[in-house]
Amino acid sequence: MDMYGVVYSLCYSPCGKLLAAGDNFGRIFIFQYVDALANYICIFFCIGVVHSGPIYALTSTSTYLVCGILDRIVGYKWSEILDKENILYCGCGDGRIYGYDLKSGHNKCSMVGHEDSIHSIVLDPQSKACISSSEDGSVRFWDNRKPSQIAIIEPYKHQQLSHHGGGKWISAMATDTDGNWMACGGATGLSIWHLQSRTLTSSCNDITACVRDVVFYDGNFITVGDNHHVTHTTINGEVTATIPTSSSPNFAIQINENLNSKPVLCTAGNSIMIDIFINFFYKTTSFQCTCSY
Amino acid sequence: MKRRKTIKGQQANKESSPASPSVKIKKSSDEVIKADNEARENKDDDELILQDLIDDPSVFIDKFNQHCEDIKRSMQTIKKVKLYSAENSTREVAKIKPQALMSILSLREINRISQMLCKNAKDSTQEAKQKCESVQLQLENLLYEIVHLKEEISKCGQFKSCGDDITLLEVEEFYRVAPENISLPERTRHDPHQLKLAQLQWELQEREKLAEKCRLAKEEKDRLIKRIEDKRKRIRNLNPLLDSVLTATRPLQDYLSLSISQVDSSSSARYLPRPLYFLFVQANAYQEANDSDIGVTITGDLHKAKQFDQNVVEESIRRASSSQSGQGNKKNLELKNLLTPHPLSVSLRLKESDGNSMALSVYYYPILNICAVKGVKIEVSFKLPDVSSVRQTIEDSSLLSCLFPGDTGKDTPNATNHQQLQSLGLPSFNQFVKEIGNPYIWAQSITGLQFFSLEKEELPMEPAGADLLPNVVNAILARTKSKASLLKQLIALENLQMFPTNSDGKLFPIHTYSQIKEFKVGTDVNIESIKKMSAILNKKLQSGNTTAVSIKFSYRRVKLYAVVLLEPDYPVHPPLTNITISSDQRELTANINADIKCIEAEINVFYQELLEYDSADFMLTNILKRLQVCFEICIESRLKELRDKPVTDLPQRMILQSCRGRDRVKPYKYLENPGCFTTRSTAL
Structure with a gap:
């Protein structure tokens, strides 16, 4: 089983001291990683076979660790993000976005438009709009209050974007902290868009592999994808650094800024290894998601 | 002051005597009362004077001397007056007399005071003496107590503890072995006495445990001895019964043309070595009892077997163990002896329900004292292609490998074999496996050989006994079946x-x-x-x-x-x-x-x-x-x-969802009922 473990999702606890990882066998691994980094030993905190299906998404609220799993009855897959009004937005495998009130668990709204399953959702930090990306190749902007579609962009239709991956899916998005720029990653590589005008500003053709996950940090978009590397890209689309990782491809990247000390970056993907970067430019250590401790 | 008053009073008395009595008496009584009051008022003053006197006896003496002088002077004056002036002597005397009397009174008073003082002094001395005596007594008591305690201490010091005779663990060893709640390192590290106590405590606990263990072991031993004795008795009693059963069943056996009794008398079985005979009898019995398709035959040169003397074997064992400095030639001979099987072997042929069968021969190596399996062959009921790489899987000697978990048959189960080989300068047993066959552990068990393994016993069966052979037979049959089925599949795949x-x-x-x-x-x-x-x-x-x-x-x-x-x-x-x-x-x-x-x-x-x-x-x-x-x-x-x-030249498949999740998993799982493909929904 250890040979075939794939870590789909990563998430930090609100206190910033724990790291949760969800894998394809429905297990959630919690690492007490701050202590672990101090000693360079992985302290394995707890393990639970929580669900029977793969855990595709993890996010944490102030009190809950929310797992996006495979709902066997409806056949959805979820990726979700939490906004400040305590509403959990889930992008599902049937191409809809559902908003749930976390306290009551009731469905607040649903947004219809995507033609295929949704890969990721982010909230626009300025306009509080919800942005979603999908297997159908489109990125759509939604008004949270109405709820209705505001705009749509389709990166795969732009000629300047490379089509090396095949297909048109967009698997990851990230916005910068001011809400000016957005990065889309997927089969079309990495492209950077101006949020207000929703126009393509730069494409990053140096990244030749499909992009699976993107985060924004300190003026750079940091991506992982179908190769052995973590890639740092500026808003202009220039690659500034590539750092090797132990898995290939990588499916998840997370930065922990809740710690008082330096932020910590971690990546995970097509193996049971989770790579930890204290300095963003070289790998510090790796954790293993395995029961054989 | 008192003296003054007294004098006043006397003067008053003196003055009042010549006056008219009625008034004077009244007046004097008033005076007396007044004086009394004054005296009472001034009692404290008296006390004070007394105190002064006590404090300073010199004043007292001075007063005494002064009064004595006064009296002396008064006496002399009176004497002078009486001698020299007779006419007015009475008057003069009367004049001086009160003074002298006053002094005498004072003297009396002083006398009284001195008496009192003397008594006081005596009292206080007595008191002090008593105090002193009690302190003295106390001191003596304490001294006695000290002596007593000293005696006690010296007695304690000389106390002979039996702890010295007990052998204790070394301190480091003790801290390593004993649990924290006994060793209490923070208390005992610096206190040798506490350490000793803790060590003794631990020793006591350990010895109690061991004593209990010893008792249990003894009980177990007694129980086992009793059981063995019982069983022996039962077996002894069984013998005549069995004999009578055998004679009684002979007609029945003859009628059913069974050959149970003939096995013993068959000529070649008599010359089988003991382990092979065990197997032979067991296999025959199994065949008789289960009516299963299992063929048991004895192969080998009967003539040689007759000559194969047990004594020769023992001789060579002895030589093998003592020939450590033998020549190379001799060593080769020894090795040859070592690897020579008994001339007779038992061949088994097991047939499973589909008609496939497995054949194998069991050889016994007397000097090594192990049984080995050789000539394992599978015979399938279907036709095998003449030229095929599949054939190598059935001629492989690993056909019966791992019949039971971990039983690879690559090493000898008899630990003494290693020693035997080492004495011949041969390090490993592995190189001879091809020559002598695979000494599987189950092969030892079904021939009644038992060895102590250094590792944990891995076979999930009884160590020896009648129900062992069925286990092995079933395992071999299952193996035959799966191998035959594998062969069929491989042949198909080869095409x-x-x-x-x-x-x-x-x-x-x-x-x-x-x-x-x-x-x-x-x-x-x-x-x-x-x-x-x-x-x-x-x-x-x-x-x-x-x-x-x-x-x-x-x-x-x-x-x-x-x-x-x-x-x-x-x-x-x-x-x-x-x-x-x-x-x-x-x-x-x-x-x-x-x-x-x-x-x-x-x-x-x-x-x-x-x-x-x-x-x-x-x-x-x-x-x-x-x-x-x-x-x-x-x-x-x-x-x-x-x-x-959209592509048209691809086969039409019903797919519920083309991909799912971060890694975009494809729908690999086929559902029979709608005939569609879906992504896996359960993890395990």
């Missing part, structure tokens, strides 16, 4: 076809679109290519027990190369598969591609599903079938992705 199984149409769609291009078995498989791929496969290969099978699928210019490693006890342990997909000189493996990893996981992790409709014997075929389907799905979805327009 580039899949053997039909019950799972067709249930776990996999009936139609396949890819072709099998190549199939290899055993030594033909290109092992070098696997070695690079996976550390686990590599490790399994090096253990040397596995059989490798390789297959190549081809679908739309893409090739899939899979290597399946079959364990010797296949299908008890599922096979392990490694795949490589190559197209246009690009090779992808699970390490770098999530899709391939997912396919491998489908096969290697979720193999349990394959047992739903078929017995485990067909696992290899089912695995390859699933691999084929996954491969087709993978290629088709990739092609769909690469083309912008």
Whole structure:
């Protein structure tokens, strides 16, 4: 089983001291990683076979660790993000976005438009709009209050974007902290868009592999994808650094800024290894998601 | 002051005497009362004077002297007056007299005071003396107590503790062994007394434990001795009974033409060595009892066996152990002796219900004192192709390897053999296995040989006894069946076809679109290519027990190369598969591609599903079938992705959801009922 473990999702606890990882066998691994980094030993905190299906998404609220799993009855897959009004937005495998009130668990709204399953959702930090990306190749902007579609962009239709991956899916998005720029990653590589005008500003053709996950940090978009590397890209689309990782491809990247000390970056993907970067430019250590401790 | 008053009073009395009595008396009584009051008022003053006097006796003496002087002077004056002036002497005397009387009164007073003082002094002295005496007494008591305590201490000091005779653990050892709550290191580290106490405490606890253990062991021993005695008695009683049963059943045996009693009298069985005889009798009995298809024959040169003297064997054992400095020639002879089996052997032929049978011979090595299995052969009921690499799997000596977990038959179960070989300067037993056969542990058990193993006993059976042989026979039959079934599958695959199984149409769609291009078995498989791929496969290969099978699928210019490693006890342990997909000189493996990893996981992790409709014997075929389907799905979805327009030349499949999740897993699972493909919904 250890040979075939794939870590789909990563998430930090609100206190910033724990790291949760969800894998394809429905297990959630919690690492007490701050202590672990101090000693360079992985302290394995707890393990639970929580669900029977793969855990595709993890996010944490102030009190809950929310797992996006495979709902066997409806056949959805979820990726979700939490906004400040305590509403959990889930992008599902049937191409809809559902908003749930976390306290009551009731469905607040649903947004219809995507033609295929949704890969990721982010909230626009300025306009509080919800942005979603999908297997159908489109990125759509939604008004949270109405709820209705505001705009749509389709990166795969732009000629300047490379089509090396095949297909048109967009698997990851990230916005910068001011809400000016957005990065889309997927089969079309990495492209950077101006949020207000929703126009393509730069494409990053140096990244030749499909992009699976993107985060924004300190003026750079940091991506992982179908190769052995973590890639740092500026808003202009220039690659500034590539750092090797132990898995290939990588499916998840997370930065922990809740710690008082330096932020910590971690990546995970097509193996049971989770790579930890204290300095963003070289790998510090790796954790293993395995029961054989 | 008092004195003044007294004088005043006297004066008053003196004055009042010549006056008229009635008034004067009244007046004097007033005076007296007044004086009394004054005296009472001034009692404190008296006390004070007294105190002064006590404080300063010199004043007292002065007063005394002064008054004495006064009296003396008064007396002399009176004397002078009486001598020299007789006429007015009375008047003069009367004049001086009160003064003298006053002084006398004062003297009396002083006398009284002195008496009082004297008494006071006596009292206080008495008091002080008493105090002193009590303190003295106390002191004496304390001194006595000190002496007593000193005696006690010296007694304690000389106390002979029996703890000195007890052998205790070394301090470091003690801290290592004893639990914290006894050793209390923070208290005992610096206090040797506490340390000693803790050590004694620990020793006591340990000894109590050991005593209890000893008692239990003794009880157990007594119980066992009693049981053994009982059993012996029963067996002794059984003998005549058995004899009578045998004689009684002889007519019945004759009638049923059974040969139970004849076995003993058969000529060659008499010359079998003891272990083989044990097996022979057991196998015959099993055959008689179960009416099963098991053939037992004795093979070998009977004439030689007659000459094979037990004494010779013992002789050579003795020589083998003492010939450490023998010449090379002698050593060779010893080795030859060592590896010579008993001339007779027992051959078994076991036939399972499908008509396939397994043949094997059991040899006994008297000097090594082990039994080994040789000449294992499987005979199948179907026709084997004349030239086929599949043949090597049935001639392999590993046919019966790992019949029970861990029983590889590559090392001797008799630990003394190592010593015997070492004395001949031969380090390992392994090199002779080919020559003498495989000394499986079960082969020792069914021949009644027992050895103590250094490791834990791994066979899940009784160490010896009648129900052991059935276990072994059943295991061999099951092995025969699965090997025969594997052979059928391999032959089909060698002809580039899949053997039909019950799972067709249930776990996999009936139609396949890819072709099998190549199939290899055993030594033909290109092992070098696997070695690079996976550390686990590599490790399994090096253990040397596995059989490798390789297959190549081809679908739309893409090739899939899979290597399946079959364990010797296949299908008890599922096979392990490694795949490589190559197209246009690009090779992808699970390490770098999530899709391939997912396919491998489908096969290697979720193999349990394959047992739903078929017995485990067909696992290899089912695995390859699933691999084929996954491969087709993978290629088709990739092609769909690469083309912008909908594709028409691909086979029509019902797919619920084209991909799912971060790694965009393809729908590898086939659902029989709607006949559609879906992504896996349960993890395990």
